[in-house]
Each structure stands twice: as structure tokens, then as C-alpha cells.
Amino acid sequence: xxxxxxxxxxxxxxxxxxxxxxxxxxxxxxxxxxxxxxxxxxxxxxxxxxxxxxxxxxxxxxxxxxxxxxxxxxxxxxxxxxxxxxxxxxxxxxxxxxxxxxxxxxxxxxxxxxxxxxxxxxxxxxxxxxxxxxxxxxxxxxxxxxxxxxxxxxxxxxxxxxxxxxxxxxxxxxxxxxxxxxxxxxxxxxxxxxxxxxxxxxxxxxxxxxxxxxxxxxxxxxxxxxxxxxxxxxxxxxxxxxxxxxxxxxxxxxxxxxxxxxxxxxxxxxxxxxxxxxxxxxxxxxxxxxxxxxxxxxxxxxxxxxxxxxxxxxxxxxxxxx
Amino acid sequence: xxxxxxxxxxxxxxxxxxxxxxxxxxxxxxxxxxxxxxxxxxxxxxxxxxxxxxxxxxxxxxxxxxxxxxxxxxxxxxxxxxxxxxxxxxxxxxxxxxxxxxxxxxxxxxxxxxxxxxxxxxxxxxxxxxxxxxxxxxxxxxxxxxxxxxxxxxxxxxxxxxxxxxxxxxxxxxxxxxxxxxxxxxxxxxxxxxxxxxxxxxxxxxxxxxxxxxxxxxxxxxxxxxxxxxxxxxxxxxxxxxxxxxxxxxxxxxxxxxxxxxxxxxxxxxxxxxxxxxxxxxxxxxxxxxxxxxxxxxxxxxxxxxxxxxxxxxxxxxxxxx
Amino acid sequence: xxxxxxxxxxxxxxxxxxxxxxxxxxxxxxxxxxxxxxxxxxxxxxxxxxxxxxxxxxxxxxxxxxxxxxxxxxxxxxxxxxxxxxxxxxxxxxxxxxxxxxxxxxxxxxxxxxxxxxxxxxxxxxxxxxxxxxxxxxxxxxxxxxxxxxxxxxxxxxxxxxxxxxxxxxxxxxxxxxxxxxxxxxxxxxxxxxxxxxxxxxxxxxxxxxxxxxxxxxxxxxxxxxxxxxxxxxxxxxxxxxxxxxxxxxxxxxxxxxxxxxxxxxxxxxxxxxxxxxxxxxxxxxxxxxxxxxxxxxxxxxxxxxxxxxxxxxxxxxxxxx
Numbered sequence: 001x002x003x004x005x006x007x008x009x010x011x012x013x014x015x016x017x018x019x020x021x022x023x024x025x026x027x028x029x030x031x032x033x034x035x036x037x038x039x040x041x042x043x044x045x046x047x048x049x050x051x052x053x054x055x056x057x058x059x060x061x062x063x064x065x066x067x068x069x070x071x072x073x074x075x076x077x078x079x080x081x082x083x084x085x086x087x088x089x090x091x092x093x094x095x096x097x098x099x100x101x102x103x104x105x106x107x108x109x110x111x112x113x114x115x116x117x118x119x120x121x122x123x124x125x126x127x128x129x130x131x132x133x134x135x136x137x138x139x140x141x142x143x144x145x146x147x148x149x150x151x152x153x154x155x156x157x158x159x160x161x162x163x164x165x166x167x168x169x170x171x172x173x174x175x176x177x178x179x180x181x182x183x184x185x186x187x188x189x190x191x192x193x194x195x196x197x198x199x200x201x202x203x204x205x206x207x208x209x210x211x212x213x214x215x216x217x218x219x220x221x222x223x224x225x226x227x228x229x230x231x232x233x234x235x236x237x238x239x240x241x242x243x244x245x246x247x248x249x250x251x252x253x254x255x256x257x258x259x260x261x262x263x264x265x266x267x268x269x270x271x272x273x274x275x276x277x278x279x280x281x282x283x284x285x286x287x288x289x290x291x292x293x294x295x296x297x298x299x300x301x302x303x304x305x306x307x308x309x310x311x312x313x314x315x316x317x318x319x320x321x322x
Numbered sequence: 323x324x325x326x327x328x329x330x331x332x333x334x335x336x337x338x339x340x341x342x343x344x345x346x347x348x349x350x351x352x353x354x355x356x357x358x359x360x361x362x363x364x365x366x367x368x369x370x371x372x373x374x375x376x377x378x379x380x381x382x383x384x385x386x387x388x389x390x391x392x393x394x395x396x397x398x399x400x401x402x403x404x405x406x407x408x409x410x411x412x413x414x415x416x417x418x419x420x421x422x423x424x425x426x427x428x429x430x431x432x433x434x435x436x437x438x439x440x441x442x443x444x445x446x447x448x449x450x451x452x453x454x455x456x457x458x459x460x461x462x463x464x465x466x467x468x469x470x471x472x473x474x475x476x477x478x479x480x481x482x483x484x485x486x487x488x489x490x491x492x493x494x495x496x497x498x499x500x501x502x503x504x505x506x507x508x509x510x511x512x513x514x515x516x517x518x519x520x521x522x523x524x525x526x527x528x529x530x531x532x533x534x535x536x537x538x539x540x541x542x543x544x545x546x547x548x549x550x551x552x553x554x555x556x557x558x559x560x561x562x563x564x565x566x567x568x569x570x571x572x573x574x575x576x577x578x579x580x581x582x583x584x585x586x587x588x589x590x591x592x593x594x595x596x597x598x599x600x601x602x603x604x605x606x607x608x609x610x611x612x613x614x615x616x617x618x619x620x621x622x623x624x625x626x627x628x629x630x631x632x633x634x635x636x637x638x639x640x641x642x643x644x
Numbered sequence: 645x646x647x648x649x650x651x652x653x654x655x656x657x658x659x660x661x662x663x664x665x666x667x668x669x670x671x672x673x674x675x676x677x678x679x680x681x682x683x684x685x686x687x688x689x690x691x692x693x694x695x696x697x698x699x700x701x702x703x704x705x706x707x708x709x710x711x712x713x714x715x716x717x718x719x720x721x722x723x724x725x726x727x728x729x730x731x732x733x734x735x736x737x738x739x740x741x742x743x744x745x746x747x748x749x750x751x752x753x754x755x756x757x758x759x760x761x762x763x764x765x766x767x768x769x770x771x772x773x774x775x776x777x778x779x780x781x782x783x784x785x786x787x788x789x790x791x792x793x794x795x796x797x798x799x800x801x802x803x804x805x806x807x808x809x810x811x812x813x814x815x816x817x818x819x820x821x822x823x824x825x826x827x828x829x830x831x832x833x834x835x836x837x838x839x840x841x842x843x844x845x846x847x848x849x850x851x852x853x854x855x856x857x858x859x860x861x862x863x864x865x866x867x868x869x870x871x872x873x874x875x876x877x878x879x880x881x882x883x884x885x886x887x888x889x890x891x892x893x894x895x896x897x898x899x900x901x902x903x904x905x906x907x908x909x910x911x912x913x914x915x916x917x918x919x920x921x922x923x924x925x926x927x928x929x930x931x932x933x934x935x936x937x938x939x940x941x942x943x944x945x946x947x948x949x950x951x952x953x954x955x956x957x958x959x960x961x962x963x964x965x966x
Contacts, residue, residue, distance in 0.1 A: 049757070050701035051729075057372035059399065070752065073731060077703065077756055080729040085373075085402040087395060100602035108392065108601060111625035112399055113371070279752060280744035303755035379694035381721065407695075407724040409717060422924035430714065430923060433947035434721055435693070 006131060016131045016140040017313050019149040020190040028194055031312050032159050038081070038308035043301075044163060045308065054315045055084035058115040062088045063105075063130075064143075065121040070280065071143055074303075075118045078310035084116075102126070103133055110135050116314065117141070124148035139317040141310075147183055152313060153278055154187025156306040158195060160298055161233055163305065164274050168195040174227055174269075176203040177237035177259060177286055180210045184278045185237060189216055203227035204259060207249065224259055228268040236261055236277045239286045252285045262288045266296065274298045328453060338453045338462040339635050341471040342512040350516055354481050357627065357634035360403070365626055366485060376637045377406035380437040384410045385427075385452075386465075387443040392602065393465055396625075397440045400632035406438075424448070425455050432456050438463065438636065446470035461639040463632075469505055474635060475600055476509025478628040480517060482620055483555055485627065486596050490514070496523040496549055496591075499559035499581060499608055500530040506600045507559060511538055525549035526581060529571065546581055550590040558583055558599045561608045574607045584610045588618065596620045650775060660775045660784040661957050663793040664834040672838055675956050676803050682725070682952035687945075688807060689952065698959045699728035702759040706732045707749075707774075708787075709765040714924065715787055718947075719762045722954035728760075746770070747777055754778050760785065760958065768792035783961040791827055796957060797922055798831025800950040802839060804942055805877055807949065808918050812836070818845040818871055818913075821881035821903060821930055822852040828922045829881060833860055847871035848903060851893065868903055872912040880905055880921045883930045896929045906932045910940065918942045 007016040007023070014027055038052075039045020060079040062072050072088065079086045091105065109117070116139045119127040124146030131140040144150040158168075165171055173192055179185040179202050192200050193216065202213050203221045213220050221227030228234065239255060249255055266275065275287075275297045283289050291297060329338040329345070336349055360374075361367020382401040384394050394410060401408045413427065431439070438461045441449040446468030453462040466472040480490075487493055495514055501507040501524050514522050515538065524535050525543045535542050543549030550556065561577060571577055588597065597609075597619045605611050613619060651660040651667070658671055682696075683689020704723040706716050716732060723730045735749065753761070760783045763771040768790030775784040788794040802812075809815055817836055823829040823846050836844050837860065846857050847865045857864050865871030872878065883899060893899055910919065919931075919941045927933050935941060 059402075069733060073733065073753075074756060076731065077729075080703075085399075087398065089391060089395065101605070104601075104603060104605075107622055108625050109395075111622040112396060112629055113626070279748075281748060283745070283748075300751055300755040303752050304757070307756055381724075407721075409720065411713060411717065423927070426923075426925060426927075429944055430947050431717075433944040434718060434951055435948070 006128060014313075014316050016127075016142075017151050017317060018127050018131060018140065018142045020151045020154045020187045020194070021149070023151075023190075023194065025194050025196075028155065028158065028191065031155055031309065031316060032162060034316060035155075035159055035305065035308040035312035038311045039305065043304055047308070051081050051083050053083045055079065055082035055115075055318055058082075058084045058318060059113055060084045060086050060116045060118065060314070061109055061114050062086065062118045062143075063091055063109075063120070064089070065091045065119070065126070066144070067092075068120055068144070071120060072118075074306050075141075075143060075310055078307050078314060081307070082311055082314055084314075102129070106130050106134055110138055114138055116318065118143050120144045122146055141313060141317065144183055147181055148186065150183040150187050150278075152306070152310055153184050154191040155313070156302055156309040157184075157188050157235065157276060157278075158191045159305045159309050160276060160302050161274075163301070164298060165232060168192070168197050171197050171232045172199040172201065172230060173197055173233040173235065174201040174203055174221075174231045175235045175237065176224065176227070176261065178208040178239055179204055179213070179237065180208045181240065182237050185235075188235060189218060193217055201227050201231065205249070224265060225268055228265060231269045232273055234261065234266070234269060234273060234275050236275065236281075236287050238278060238280065239282055241282075252282070256285055260284070260286055260288060261291050263290050263294065266291055266294075272296075276302055279303070328450060336635075336638050338449075338464075339473050339639060340449050340453060340462065340464045342473045342476045342509045342516070343471070345473075345512075345516065347516050347518075350477065350480065350513065353477055353631065353634050353638060354484060356638060357477075357481055357630040360630035360633045361627065365623075367630065369630070373403050373405050375405045377401065377404035377437075377640055380404075380406045380640060381435055382406045382408050382438045382440065382636070383431055383436050384408065384440045384465075385413055385431075385442070386411070387413045387441070387448070388466070389414075390442055390466070393442065394440075396628050397463075397465060397632055400629050400636060401438075403629070404633055404636055406636075424451070428452050428456055432460055436460055438640065440465050442466045444468055463635060463639065466505055469503055470508065472505040472509050472600075474628070474632055475506050476513040477635070478624055478631040479506075479510050479557065479598060479600075480513045481627045481631050482598060482624045483596075485623070486620060487554060490517040490519050493519050493554045494521040494523065494552060495519055495555040495557065496525055496543075496553045497557045497559065498525040498546065498549070498583065500561055501526055501535070501559065502530045502532045503562065504559050507557075510557060511535075511540060515539055523549050523553065527571070546587060547590055550587060553591045554595055556583065556588070556591060556595060556597045558597065558603075558609050560600065560602065561604055563604075574604075578607055582606070582608055582610060583613050585612050585616065588613055588616075594618075598624055601625070650772060658957075658960050660771075660786075661795050661961060662771050662775060662784065662786045664795045664798045664831045664838070665793070667795075667834075667838065669838050669840075672799065672802065672835065675799055675953065675960060676806060678956035678960060679799075679803055679949065679952040682955045683949065687948055691952070695725050695727050697727045699723065699726035699759075699962055702726075702728045702962060703757055704728045704730050704760045704762065704958070705753055705758050706730065706762045706787075707735055707753075707764070708733070709735045709763070709770065710788070711736075712764055712788070715764060716762075718950050719785075719787060719954055722951050722958060723760075723762075725951070726955055726958055728958075746773070750774050750778055754782055758782055760962065762787050764788045766790055785957060785961065788827055791825055792830065794827040794831050794922075796950070796954050797828050798835040799957070800946055800953040801828075801832050801879065801920060801922075802835045803949045803953050804920060804946050805918075807945070808942060809876060812839040812841050815841050815876045816843040816845065816874060817841055817877040817879065818847055818865075818875045819879045819881065820847040820868065820871070820905065822883055823848055823857070823881065824852045824854045825884065826881050829879075832879060833857075833862060837861055845871050845875065849893070868909060869912055872909060875913045876917055878905065878910070878913060878917060878919050880919065880925075880931050882922060882924065883926055885926075896926075900929055904928070904930055904932060905935050907934050907938065910935055910938075916940075920946055923947070 007018045038047045120143040127142040201219045329340045360369045440463045442465040449464040523541045651662045682691045762785045764787040771786040845863045
């Protein structure tokens with residue numbers, strides 16, 4: 001489904017944001033640099049609080065085929081701060097229930113002068129299909145597709161790491177938990193590799209790690225104490241409750257015993273290691289509250305930076321019309 | 323329920339838009355001319371893209387007693403482009419479930435300084451009731467009431483026909499399908515007659531055509547090949563799935579066999595005939611994809627013109643306060 | 645849960661609005677005076693219609709943990725008129741269903757640069773918890789918590805009484821109905837007492853009046869004719885349908901017989917007495933339509949003033965950042 005660089009123009013500029021995979025390092029860096037302009041000094045950036053007119057008169061459509069109030073809200077806020085008009089469409093409750101096809105829906109919304117689609121879909125690849133299909137002036141941002149990618153989450157994670165660690169090229173980063181089902185982990189791994197992180201580790205039980213991680217340059221650990229040893233960054237993943245009811249895991253308590261991030265476990269990492277989580281957290285399942293609310297947690301910074309990164313992506317793609 | 327011209331002021335200006343029936347030709351033409359100012363040159367109009375301040379500070383309430391994300395979205399976009407503030411109220415989920423009457427709801431919203439109600443209701447006549455009841459500064463736009471009327475759809479269809487055919491007075495227009503249950507068909511027939519179209523045809527099975535069409539000046543056909551012969555415009559109607567389960571029709575496949583618009587059937591019309599559909603389409607039921615996506619289809623133009631026509635109606639009624 | 649004045653700054657200025665209880669008279673009066681600037685001359689105020697830029701660039705989050713389209717709409721309109729950006733979050737349908745705690749949700753939204761939370765919650769005290777927890781620049785407005793308080797309703801009722809009666813210090817005010825379950829009644833009683841109303845009466849059946857009303861300085865009546873005698877203001881309460889199915893009341897018809905406000909009963913009050921109701925009304929249960937729509941009813945004025953009072957509260961709290 002992915003041919004060449006479907007998200008880049010011939011000049012190498014970002015037209016859509018579909019995945020972090022294959023995104024050139026200078027494009028990633030340009031997004032992070034742009035985002036810094038939307039972070040206020042109080043938050044460690046150079047930007048001013050308030051609205052900017054970059055997307056005034058533009059129509060941004062949040063097309064959420066899968067419900068996610070939290071992610072939709074971050075995109076809606078980002079668009080509002082750019083002065084865009086926002087339409088929230090919960091697609092399950094509308095046309096497709098009348099039997100209209102995905103592409104007919106996209107055709108119709110494009111004909112209403114949509115300028116940007118923010119797409120969340122349970123099926124991997126849906127944002128690609130939409131990007132290939134829609135008219136040239138429309139931009140598509142993937143807000144999570146199946147198990148495949150969640151590129152703005154990956155980019156905001158990179159912003160957060162750069163903010164606290166400055167340089168990527170001397171870091172060890174551990175990703176812990178249900179990597180098998182996680183589009184966040186997939187986007188993080190591609191971004192970390194692109195930015196030159198020398199050691200990326202995956203920590204989790206065999207049932208929750210995909211095969212082939214080594215081919216992506218990732219070191220695999222099943223023992224958490226061993227995996228956390230000396231790391232600079234710990235990215236915890238959310239354990240979906242539905243995994244617990246299946247055969248993959250015995251129980252939440254059992255999981256926490258082996259893979260929950262406690263202060264004692266975190267002590268295995270470097271003393272200045274930071275702890276990240278894409279949210280929403282399952283306290284007491286994958287993370288202890290003492291860590292989640294502790295001095296090494298940068299989880300709420302991630303949320304703040306996430307608005308800025310989404311503003312950056314929206315303003316960059318909207319600037320490249322062909 | 324309809325006395326005199328409930329939607330016109332004493333000076334003959336449009337105060338509400340409730341139905342196309344009885345609307346003077348010069349009012350219809352004024353709406354279409356105004357809409358042209360909101361269509362961009364790229365789309366064949368004279369307007370500029372972007373927001374205009376005509377409804378700045380005004381509050382538009384979308385009162386959808388019947389769910390229709392598509393229609394609600396078009397009105398919301400139109401209102402946003404006019405710089406209005408928009409409130410979307412799904413009324414089923416709110417006050418009326420607490421036993422509040424329709425008119426109490428209207429009273430309350432009017433007391434909140436509503437300037438305009440866009441009303442969709444499953445019962446014919448509900449927008450009239452609201453227009454008669456609300457205070458003088460409030461305007462009502464019918465976004466579809468029962469089987470009765472869908473005037474903005476009728477008007478955008480007229481805009482589309484005028485755009486492609488220029489002159490109404492030498493046209494033959496065929497409306498095909500479930501005319502019995504269609505408020506779109508009813509609004510189209512009134513508009514076409516008002517604008518001087520000499521021949522309007524209705525094509526469909528006996529079970530889906532209302533009696534008395536002849537009294538409206540409409541020629542009735544049950545054979546599609548015969549009905550399409552030499553027409554300039556084909557307006558296809560959506561076949562509601564619920565009709566199939568009743569006794570009215572044997573099956574979707576059977577329907578398509580007799581009344582589906584295929585390239586072969588379309589060849590019976592004039593070579594430059596245009597094909598319209600109010601959407602959402604049932605591909606393979608009332609229309610073949612080769613036609614829907616073919617060179618004679620103007621279905622997506624209808625969507626684009628629909629935004630402009632709704633902007634025109636909103637700005638015209640808001641300009642006449644008495 | 646309430647220590648000191650959790651809603652006031654050290655300088656005695658309003659930072660949050662959580663309850664009317666304990667709010668100093670000058671703060672209440674300042675809110676009412678400010679609201680008058682948002683009421684137009686046609687409605688009896690000094691303000692201009694339209695938008696004001698007081699909250700431009702601010703993000704207001706409507707956090708409705710309990711559904712109330714009507715109340716949410718009034719806050720959304722108030723925020724729009726102040727030029728704020730508004731986010732509507734129906735929290736049941738989102739994060740908390742993924743097991744995220746209330747405080748994690750608040751942390752996340754605060755990290756997205758929320759400036760104000762308008763909170764509706766089925767549990768008494770939830771807005772306090774949020775106010776204690778959120779960062780210093782964030783303001784909380786209670787839009788109704790359990791049976792505890794509904795302060796903006798209390799304040800708009802005071803605005804309405806002041807508008808029609810000018811002076812509080814010579815009034816007799818009767819509150820009629822289900823006071824036991826009513827946060828409106830609780831807020832009204834505190835506000836009336838604070839503003840110096842010499843006689844507040846509670847009228848209702850024993851099963852719907854809480855104990856201890858006398859300690860709040862309220863005179864209790866079980867006979868409506870007696871209780872209404874000579875009053876200046878009648879505040880009717882909504883009778884929740886769910887009360888009828890329990891053991892508290894025999895039937896709606898029976899309730900109306902003893903406590904429904906009819907023209908005959910209203911004649912017991914002063915000739916210029918006004919009739920109020922927080923809405924939505926149960927016509928024929930607690931109030932007769934002849935009264936609801938009669939010359940003494942100021943129920944729709946309450947709605948209009950409610951927008952102005954909510955604008956006043958929002959602009960006042962947003963002006964005091966510490």
C-alpha cells in the first residue's frame with residue numbers, strides 16, 4: 001500500500017503525516033523545531049501563549065472511525081489555537097451506518113472544502129487510502145490506525161526526549177510492555193532509530209512482543225530488571241484490559257509483579273532517567289503511582305508538548321499545497 | 323397549518339425558509355444569485371474562498387430531532403464560513419427526554435438569544451410550528467421535515483442545474499426512484515415548476531410513486547428506458563434500505579434490474595445530460611458506480627454548491643429582521 | 645471538604661465558583677452588577693448584544709460527568725460570547741470508561757492549557773476536589789454537583805429577583821416542591837439569606853423537605869395555600885419523575901392537587917408576585933400552563949439572565965490569576 005514516500009512531495013516536503021517510518025531525519029527535526037515555537041517559556045519553549053492565525057479560514061475535519069475523546073481533544077485544541085474551524089465527525093454514528101462507503105464519505109467532505117482530515121481508524125492503512133484518494137489540496141494526518149502507526153504520538157515522544165536529554169546520539173531508551181499491539185511503540189521505534197538513538201530496548205513477556213524486533217535494531221529483554229539497567233529513558237505502554245481476559249496474560253496483579261514500573265525497578269535505570277507514558281495510565285497495572293507522580297515522570301509534559309507538536313504538523317502540511 | 327406565505331415578510335422578503343412550494347420565482351433566483359458569490363472561481367463561481375463576517379456574533383442552533391450528520395455538517399460549515407457561532411443540539415438526547423415539550427425547548431433557546439434555528443424533524447410541519455411560535459427576530463430554516471420538504475436540497479439542485487444548463491425553460495428533467503417517501507423529490511418538483519421547466523418526469527415502480535403527480539404537472543413513467551429518453555437532467559433518489567424489508571419491493575437486486583442507473587440506460591438520455599443524487603448513494607442499488615463516478619455525474623458539485631446555497635439562505639434571512 | 649473559602653483568593657476575590665454558601669454579599673453583588681453589563685437594553689440591562697473579547701484565546705472545558713444539554717448549552721453560549729474556545733467533553737463516554745481516574749483526566753486536560761473547567765457531576769463535592777487539585781492558573785465553575793449546589797442557577801435567580809423587585813430586604817420568597825433533592829433550592833436559600841431577604845419559606849410534603857431547614861432561617865409549610873399567602877416571589881422546583889415511582893409520592897395527579905401552582909393558588913400571593921422555575925417544567929405536575937405562560941411568569945427572563953450571569957462569573961474568575 002505504501003509506494004515511495006506517499007506523505008512527501010517531490011521536493012521532500014511533508015504533505016500528509018501517515019507514519020514515522022521512512023520519514024527523513026531533517027523532516028522530523030523540522031517538525032520538532034517548529035513545535036518549539038508553540039511551547040511557552042513557562043513550559044521550556046520560545047513560543048507565546050494564545051492563538052495564532054496560521055490556519056484561519058481553514059476547515060479541519062476530525063474523522064474518528066474509532067472513538068478516542070482524548071486524542072480528538074488534543075487535535076481539536078491544536079486546530080483551535082491555529083484559528084482553524086473544526087468539525088468533529090464520529091463516523092460510526094453517521095453515513096457509514098447508512099451504507100455509504102469510506103471513499104464516498106471522503107469525497108463528500110472534500111467537496112465541502114475540507115482542508116485537512118485527522119483520521120483515526122481501527123484498520124491499519126485507512127489513512128493511506130484516504131490520502132491517495134482525496135483531492136490535491138487536502139492534507140491527511142494519521143491519528144492512529146490499527147496496530148500500525150500513531151505518528152504524532154511518536155513525534156511528541158521525540159520532542160519530550162529532546163527537551164529533557166538534548167542529544168539523541170548517546171541515549172539508551174527502553175520501551176516496556178505490550179509492544180505487539182502498540183502503534184505507539186512502532187512509531188517510537190522508527191523515530192528513535194531515525195534520530196540516531198544507538199540503543200533501543202524492548203521489554204515484555206514473550207506473548208506481548210512481536211517477532212522480528214531484532215531486525216529493527218531493537219534489543220529484546222524479558223527480564224525487566226535487566227532491561228532497565230542504565231537506561232536514560234523509559235517509555236511505558238498501556239496494557240489494554242482486553243489482553244487480560246485472553247490467554248496472553250494471567251492477571252493484572254501478575255503482570256504488575258513482573259513488568260510494573262515501581263520505584264525499586266526504576267532505580268536500575270540511570271539516576272536522571274525520565275519516565276514516559278502515552279496515557280491513559282493503568283495505575284497499579286503497568287505503573288506504580290509513586291513513579292507516575294514522582295520526580296522522574298514527564299508524563300504531563302508529554303501532553304503539553306503533544307499540543308505543540310500537533311500544531312507544528314498541521315501548520316507544516318497546510319503550508320505545502322500543490 | 324400553512325397560512326398565506328408564512329416564510330415571507332409583508333414586503334415579500336424571505337424571513338424563514340420552510341418549503342419551496344409557493345416560493346416566488348424572484349426569491350428563488352435571488353437565493354441562487356447570492357449563492358454564486360460564495361462559489362469560488364475554481365468551482366465556477368465569482369466568490370472568494372474563506373470566511374465572510376456576515377453572521378458575526380449571531381448564534382445559529384442546529385436542532386436535529388432526527389439524526390443526520392451529513393446535513394448537519396453542511397449547515398455547520400455554512401454557518402462557520404459566515405462567522406456565526408454554532409450550537410449543535412441533538413434533541414432526542416436532551417430536554418425532550420425529560421418530558422419538555424417542543425415549544426418549551428424553543429422558548430428556552432430563543433431566550434438564550436438564538437438568532438436562527440436549523441430544524442430537522444421526522445414530523446412534517448414541525449419547522450412551521452417553530453416558525454409560528456418563535457420571537458420575531460428568530461429565523462427558521464427547514465433542514466428536512468418528514469416526507470414533506472427539504473428546501474435547501476431543492477435549491478442546491480436548482481443551482482446545480484442552472485450551473486450546467488444555464489436556462490431552465492427548455493429542459494426535460496427526470497426524477498427517478500422512491501418519490502413517495504422523498505422530501506427531496508417534492509422540493510425539486512416545486513422548484514423546477516417555479517423556475518419554468520417545461521417537462522418534469524417521475525420514474526419509478528407504482529408502489530413508490532404517490533398519486534396525484536399529474537396534478538403537479540409531472541409526467542409519470544414506470545418504464546425507465548422510456549422515461550429517460552431525451553432528458554437533460556437525471557435526478558436519482560436514494561432507496562431507503564427499510565423499504566426493501568417491507569412489501570414495497572422484492573429486493574435490492576431486483577430494484578437495480580429495473581430502476582438502477584447504468585451506463586446503458588443513461589445512453590437513452592441526451593448525450594450531455596447530467597446525473598444528480600442527493601446522497602448518500604447506494605451503489606449497485608439505485609446507481610451503478612460507472613455512472614456515479616462517470617463524466618456525466620455532477621454529484622460532488624451538488625455538495626459544493628450546497629454549502630454556498632446554505633450560506634446564501636442564512637445570510638438572506640438574517641438580513642431581514644422585522 | 646470545605647476549608648476556609650476554597651473559592652476565594654486571599655484578597656477575597658473569586659477564583660472558582662463552587663457554591664453560594666459562604667460567599668460574601670459583596671462578591672454576589674459584584675457578580676450581579678457585572679452580569680447587568682451583558683444584558684441588553686431590550687432585556688432591561690445596559691449591555692450591548694454580541695461578542696466581547698474578554699476570554700479571547702482562553703480554553704473553556706465543559707466537563708459534564710452527568711448529561712445536561714440545557715445547562716451545557718448555556719455555558720457554551722456564555723463562553724462563545726466571551727470569545728473563548730470551548731471544548732465539550734462527555735466524560736462518561738471517554739477516558740473514565742478506560743479506567744482513568746478523575747484526577748488523571750484533570751491533570752491531562754490541565755496539561756493541554758485548559759483555562760477553565762465547567763463541571764457537572766452526580767457526586768456532591770466533585771468540583772471541590774477538582775479545584776483543590778488543578779494548577780493555579782485554572783478556574784473551576786460548578787455547574788451542579790449531586791444534591792449539593794448549583795451556584796450559577798442560584799445567582800441567576802437572584803439577578804431575576806433583583807431585576808423585578810429591586811430591593812431584597814423587604815421580600816418574602818417561597819420555594820415550592822422537592823427541596824430535599826434540589827441543589828437549586830439549596831443554592832437559592834443561601835443566596836437569599838446572604839442578600840438579606842427577611843423571610844424565606846419552604847413549601848412541600850414532609851417526604852420532600854429535608855430536616856433542619858429551620859436552622860437555615862427558613863419557615864416550613866406543608867399547606868400550599870397558607871405558604872403562598874402574601875409572598876413576593878414564588879420559586880417552583882421541578883419534580884423529578886423518578887420520585888413518583890418510589891414511595892415518596894402517590895402520583896403526579898395527586899401531587900398537582902396539593903402542590904401544583906394554579907392561577908387560584910397564585911392569587912394567594914401578592915398581586916405583583918413573580919413566578920420562577922429553573923426548568924425544564926413538568927406542566928400539569930408542579931405548574932399549570934396558565935401560570936407558566938401567564939403575566940406573572942418570569943421563567944424565560946431567568947433563561948436570558950442566566951447567560952449574562954454565566955458570562956459574568958466566567959469573566960470575573962478569569963480576571964483573577966494568582
